[in-house]
Amino acid sequence: MTHLTAVLEGTRNPQVVAAARAVAGLLGVDTEQLQVGPGSTADRTRRVLGALAAEDVVAAAVSAGAAVCEGVITHVAVPVVVIPREGVRSMRGISRVLLPLDGSAEAALGVADLARRAVDTDADVTAVHVFDASTVPAFWDQAAHSYRAWTREFQHRYLPESVHLDLRRGLPADQVLAAAERAGVDLIVLGWNQRLDEGRAAIVRQAFTGGRVPVLLVPTGARTSSRT
Amino acid sequence: MARGTPVTERSPSTAELGHTVGAVVVDRRGASMPGVRPRLRRLRDLGVRVLVGRPLPAALEQLDRSGIAGELVLVIGDEPPDTARALLDEQIARVLARRVPGICVDPRWAIVEHGVDPARHRVTESLFTVVSGGIGIRGSVEEAPDFGDPLVLATGIYVGTGPDDGLLPGPDVIDVDLTPPVIADRRILDLRTGTLHRTEVGADRPVRSMRFASIAQPGLLAVRVEAADDRIGPCLPTGGEGWETVGTAYGGIGALAHEETHQDSGIRSVERLVAVDSCRSSPPGPRIARRRLDRATSTGFDHLLAQQRAAWARRWERVTVTVPDDPETELGLRFALFHLWQLTDDHDELAVGARGLTGNGYAGHVFWDADVFVLPALVTIDPRAAAAMVAYRVHRLPTARARARAEGREGARFPWESAYDGRDVTPDEGYVGGEEVPILTGTLEEHITADVAWAAVHHAAWTRPSGRLTGAESTLVRETAAYWASRLALDPDGSAHIRDVIGPDEYHERVDDNAFTNAMARWNLRTAARQWRVGAATRREWLRLADALVDGYDADAGIHEQFAGYSGLEPLLVRDLAEPPVAADVLAGRARVARSQVIKQPDVLMIHHLLPGEAAPGSLARDLAFYAPRTAHGSSLSPAAMALLHARAGQADAALELLRISLRIDLDDLGGTTSAGVHVGACGGAWQTIVRGFLGAAVRSGRLELDPVLPSAWGSLEVRFRCLGRDVRVRADRETVAVDASGPLTVRPRVAGAASWSTSSRVRFSGGPGA
Numbered sequence: 001m002t003h004l005t006a007v008l009e010g011t012r013n014p015q016v017v018a019a020a021r022a023v024a025g026l027l028g029v030d031t032e033q034l035q036v037g038p039g040s041t042a043d044r045t046r047r048v049l050g051a052l053a054a055e056d057v058v059a060a061a062v063s064a065g066a067a068v069c070e071g072v073i074t075h076v077a078v079p080v081v082v083i084p085r086e087g088v089r090s091m092r093g094i095s096r097v098l099l100p101l102d103g104s105a106e107a108a109l110g111v112a113d114l115a116r117r118a119v120d121t122d123a124d125v126t127a128v129h130v131f132d133a134s135t136v137p138a139f140w141d142q143a144a145h146s147y148r149a150w151t152r153e154f155q156h157r158y159l160p161e162s163v164h165l166d167l168r169r170g171l172p173a174d175q176v177l178a179a180a181e182r183a184g185v186d187l188i189v190l191g192w193n194q195r196l197d198e199g200r201a202a203i204v205r206q207a208f209t210g211g212r213v214p215v216l217l218v219p220t221g222a223r224t225s226s227r228t
Numbered sequence: 229m230a231r232g233t234p235v236t237e238r239s240p241s242t243a244e245l246g247h248t249v250g251a252v253v254v255d256r257r258g259a260s261m262p263g264v265r266p267r268l269r270r271l272r273d274l275g276v277r278v279l280v281g282r283p284l285p286a287a288l289e290q291l292d293r294s295g296i297a298g299e300l301v302l303v304i305g306d307e308p309p310d311t312a313r314a315l316l317d318e319q320i321a322r323v324l325a326r327r328v329p330g331i332c333v334d335p336r337w338a339i340v341e342h343g344v345d346p347a348r349h350r351v352t353e354s355l356f357t358v359v360s361g362g363i364g365i366r367g368s369v370e371e372a373p374d375f376g377d378p379l380v381l382a383t384g385i386y387v388g389t390g391p392d393d394g395l396l397p398g399p400d401v402i403d404v405d406l407t408p409p410v411i412a413d414r415r416i417l418d419l420r421t422g423t424l425h426r427t428e429v430g431a432d433r434p435v436r437s438m439r440f441a442s443i444a445q446p447g448l449l450a451v452r453v454e455a456a457d458d459r460i461g462p463c464l465p466t467g468g469e470g471w472e473t474v475g476t477a478y479g480g481i482g483a484l485a486h487e488e489t490h491q492d493s494g495i496r497s498v499e500r501l502v503a504v505d506s507c508r509s510s511p512p513g514p515r516i517a518r519r520r521l522d523r524a525t526s527t528g529f530d531h532l533l534a535q536q537r538a539a540w541a542r543r544w545e546r547v548t549v550t551v552p553d554d555p556e557t558e559l560g561l562r563f564a565l566f567h568l569w570q571l572t573d574d575h576d577e578l579a580v581g582a583r584g585l586t587g588n589g590y591a592g593h594v595f596w597d598a599d600v601f602v603l604p605a606l607v608t609i610d611p612r613a614a615a616a617m618v619a620y621r622v623h624r625l626p627t628a629r630a631r632a633r634a635e636g637r638e639g640a641r642f643p644w645e646s647a648y649d650g651r652d653v654t655p656d657e658g659y660v661g662g663e664e665v666p667i668l669t670g671t672l673e674e675h676i677t678a679d680v681a682w683a684a685v686h687h688a689a690w691t692r693p694s695g696r697l698t699g700a701e702s703t704l705v706r707e708t709a710a711y712w713a714s715r716l717a718l719d720p721d722g723s724a725h726i727r728d729v730i731g732p733d734e735y736h737e738r739v740d741d742n743a744f745t746n747a748m749a750r751w752n753l754r755t756a757a758r759q760w761r762v763g764a765a766t767r768r769e770w771l772r773l774a775d776a777l778v779d780g781y782d783a784d785a786g787i788h789e790q791f792a793g794y795s796g797l798e799p800l801l802v803r804d805l806a807e808p809p810v811a812a813d814v815l816a817g818r819a820r821v822a823r824s825q826v827i828k829q830p831d832v833l834m835i836h837h838l839l840p841g842e843a844a845p846g847s848l849a850r851d852l853a854f855y856a857p858r859t860a861h862g863s864s865l866s867p868a869a870m871a872l873l874h875a876r877a878g879q880a881d882a883a884l885e886l887l888r889i890s891l892r893i894d895l896d897d898l899g900g901t902t903s904a905g906v907h908v909g910a911c912g913g914a915w916q917t918i919v920r921g922f923l924g925a926a927v928r929s930g931r932l933e934l935d936p937v938l939p940s941a942w943g944s945l946e947v948r949f950r951c952l953g954r955d956v957r958v959r960a961d962r963e964t965v966a967v968d969a970s971g972p973l974t975v976r977p978r979v980a981g982a983a984s985w986s987t988s989s990r991v992r993f994s995g996g997p998g999a
Binding site: 132136138140142147148152157167168169 | 658661811
C-alpha cells in the first residue's frame with residue numbers, strides 16, 4: 001500500500017497532519033506519520049530523506065518552519081506539501097486548487113497528473129500564468145483573436161480541458177499568492193526544479209513566508225504519477 | 229546536378245533501390261540492353277519520366293526543371309544487363325503496388341520536423357498545410373491523434389456573418405485507421421514540389437505517407453499511406469467512393485473521395501484521391517467534385533504527382549529567391565513564398581484571412597494585412613490572385629457605402645475586420661494578456677479605408693503598363709476619397725484634421741491626427757482628384773482638403789509626430805521594458821504603454837513604406853532613428869515592415885536582423901499562436917522586404933525602378949518576380965546588377981555609380997547610372 005508521509009518535528013503539528021490527509025485523499029493513498037527524533041539538522045534531514053526514499057512513499061508533508069524542511073524539499077524525489085510558516089487558515093479538504101505555470105513544458109508536465117486527479121475529484125482547478133519579461137509572448141496582434149489563439153494553445157499543451165486559465169502580469173510570486181488569496185484556494189500545486197536559488201524559488205520562498213495556503217511542490221521527474 | 233543535390237548512389241551490384249523514383253535516365257548503351265526498352269515504356273506509361281540517350285548533365289538539368297532531382301533520379305549506364313533490368317523491374321513493381329513515392333531531401337528546400345511531439349503537433353499542422361484551388365488541408369498526421377487539430381478550409385467559406393463565425397471546417401479527408409499509431413517519425417515539407425512526406429522512425433516496416441494538393445488539378449488532394457498490412461486499414465472498400473458535405477446558409481464544402489488499397493510483400497498501401505468543392509451561397513452538390521475526381525482517377529496518382537512536381541517547378545522558375553551565403557534565410561523566404569503561392573486560386577475574388585487556409589485563427593477575417601502586406605507580395609508572384617484580392621474589396625463596396633451612410637458620411641468606409649459580406653466583424657471585447665479590454669479598432673482604426681484604395685492603385689501600377697484603374701476600381705478610390713472628405717474636420721485656421729482614430733500603433737487609442745491615417749487620407753483624396761470622372765468643383769475641393777490636412781511633420785526636428793501630443797508622452801524606449809520583439813502591452817499593461825512613447829509597430833514609418841512621396845523629403849532616416857528604438861514589434865507584421873524600411877535607408881544589416889526574426893515567427897512559433905495558422909501577413913512582409921527593400925523595386929509610370937542594397941553577410945542576391953506582365957530576374961552582388969525580363973521592360977536604376985548594370989536586349993535602361 002502506498003502512502004503519504006507527514007514529517008513531524010517536535011510537537012505534533014495538526015495542520016501538517018490535516019494537509020497530509022487532504023493531499024493523500026487527492027492522491028488516493030493512505031497517510032502515515034514520521035516523528036523526527038533528536039540530532040543535528042543534517043542528521044535528521046538524512047534520516048527523513050532515507051525514510052521518504054522507501055518504495056511505498058509517494059508523497060510527503062512538512063511544515064515550512066521545520067528545520068528539516070529545506071533539506072527535504074530540495075532533495076526528496078516525491079512531491080511534498082508544505083505548510084507555510086504562518087500556518088493555514090483551514091485545512092478541511094481540497095476543493096479549490098491553483099496551478100502556477102510558467103509556460104514551460106517542464107513545469108506543466110510536473111503537475112499534469114495532479115491536475116487531472118484534482119479535476120477527477122471535482123475540485124475547482126485554476127491555472128495561473130504570469131507574464132513577465134521572461135514569459136511574455138513576442139506578439140499579441142489583436143486582443144480578441146490573439147487571446148483566443150494563445151489561450152487555446154496554452155490550454156491544449158499544458159492543461160486538462162476543464163481547468164480555468166487565469167492570466168496575469170507582474171512579479172510571478174506576488175501574482176500567484178494574490179491569485180491564491182482571491183480565489184480562496186485550498187492548495188497550490190507547483191512544479192519546480194528543487195533549486196532555491198533560481199527558477200521558481202521566489203514563488204516557493206514567498207509562499208512559505210507570506211502565504212496562508214499549503215504548497216504541494218512537485219519536483220521535476222517526481223515519481224508520483226507512475227506509482228500511484 | 230543542378231542545385232547541388234546528389235543523384236541516387238548505389239553499388240553496381242545492388243539490384244534494388246528500396247524507394248520509388250520519379251525519373252529514369254538511360255544512356256544509349258543501357259537502352260540497347262535486351263529487355264530494357266519494354267520496361268522503360270512500361271514505366272513511362274505508369275507516370276515515371278524516362279529520358280533515353282541524352283547527355284547526363286543535360287538530362288539532369290531537364291529533370292531538375294521538372295522538380296525531379298537527387299534520389300528521385302535513377303541513372304542506368306554501365307550496369308550489367310541483369311542489374312539494369314532488376315532495377316527497372318523493382319520500379320515497375322513499386323509503382324504498381326502503389327508504394328509511397330520517394331523524396332529528394334534538399335536542405336535548401338525542405339522543412340523537416342523530427343518526432344511526434346503533442347505540444348508541437350498543431351504548429352506543424354499549420355506549417356505543413358497544403359492548398360490548391362482555394363482548398364486547404366492542414367498537415368495533420370493520418371491517424372488523427374486526439375492532440376491534433378485537423379481541418380479542411382475553403383477560401384471565403386464562413387460559418388456565418390458574426391464576429392465569432394470563423395471559416396467553415398470541411399469534411400475530414402485524410403484520416404486513416406493506423407494501429408498502433410506512430411510514436412516517432414520524420415516529416416518533410418518539400419517546398420520545391422509542394423508535397424508532404426512522412427516516414428516512421430525505428431520500425432522494421434515503417435509507416436510512410438505522401439500527400440499533395442494538386443495545383444495542376446485544383447481542388448484535388450492526393451494521399452498515399454503504406455504500412456505493415458496488419459497495421460493499416462482502409463476507410464472505404466477498394467475502388468469505393470464517399471461523398472461528404474458540410475454547409476450552412478453561407479456556403480459549404482463537399483468532398484468526394486476515391487480509395488484504392490494494394491498489398492505487396494506484407495505492405496499495404498492506401499491511396500486516396502479527394503476532390504473538394506466549395507460554394508459561397510449553399511452547400512455544394514457533387515457535380516463539380518465528380519468531374520474533378522473522374523479526371524483525377526483517369527490521370528492516376530503517379531501522373532498527378534509528376535504534374536505536381538512540374539507545376540511547382542514552373543512556379544519556382546518564375547518567382548524565387550537565392551541567397552547563396554545565407555541558406556537559413558533563403559529557406560525561410562522560400563517557406564514564406566510557398567505559403568504566399570498557396571493563397572492563390574482561380575476564383576473571381578480572393579478573401580485572404582490573417583492565417584490564410586492554414587488554420588482557423590483570427591476567424592478567417594480579412595484585415596489590412598491582406599491589402600498592405602499580402603497583396604503587394606502577390607502582385608509580384610501571381611498578379612491574377614492580387615486582382616482577385618482587389619475584386620474581393622470591390623464586391624463589398626455597396627456594404628462599405630452603406631456603412632458610411634449609416635454613420636452620416638459620404639462615400640464608402642471599409643471595415644477593420646471583414647469576412648463573408650463585408651460588414652464589420654470586429655469583436656467588441658478581448659484580452660490583452662489577462663486584462664479584459666474593449667476593442668475599439670472596429671470603430672476607430674479607419675486607415676483601412678485608404679489602405680484598400682492604396683492596394684487597388686498599387687496592383688494597377690505593378691500589373692498594367694498604363695497603371696490605369698478599371699471602372700470599378702476607380703469608383704472604389706473615388707468613394708473612399710469621398711469618405712475622407714466628409715470625415716475630416718476643418719479648423720478656423722483652415723487646417724484639416726482627422727480626430728479620434730487608432731493608427732497602426734494600436735497601443736495609443738483615440739488619438740487625433742495620426743500621421744499615417746492623415747497621410748493615407750491625403751493620398752486618397754489626391755489620387756481620386758486626378759480621375760477624369762471627378763467634376764472640377766469636387767477636384768478643387770478634394771485637393772484643397774488634401775493640402776489642408778496636417779501630417780505631424782515637424783520641420784525643426786525633421787521628423788513626423790505620430791499623433792497630436794505624442795511627443796509629450798513619457799520618452800520610454802522599448803528596451804527599458806524588454807528585448808523586442810515583445811508584446812509590450814501584455815508585459816506592462818495597456819495604460820502604462822499608452823502613457824509612453826513605446827509603439828506596437830511602424831506607424832509614421834508606414835508612410836515611408838507605402839507612400840514615400842507623401843513623406844517630407846529626407847525624413848526616412850530621421851524617423852527611423854527616432855521610432856525604431858520605440859517600436860516593440862508587438863505585432864507579427866512589424867519586424868518585416870521595419871526590415872524593409874531599414875533596407876531603404878541603406879541600413880541593410882539591421883534590415884537582415886529583423887527579416888530573420890520575421891522568418892522565424894511561424895517556423896519557431898515565436899508568438900505561441902502558430903497552431904492557429906501561419907501568419908501570412910508576415911510572409912508577405914518578408915517577401916516585400918526582399919523585393920521592395922533589398923532590391924529597392926518600385927514601379928512608377930510603367931517603369932521598374934531598382935536600387936539594390938546588400939547586407940554585409942550576403943555576397944549576392946538573386947530574385948525572380950513578376951512585374952508589369954513580365955518575368956523579371958535581378959541578380960545583384962557587390963559590383964554588378966544584372967537584370968533580365970521575359971519581354972520588353974523599361975528599368976530605371978537608382979544606384980548612383982555604385983555598380984555596373986547589365987541586361988539582355990529585352991530590358992531598356994532609362995536614366996541613372998546604367999543608362
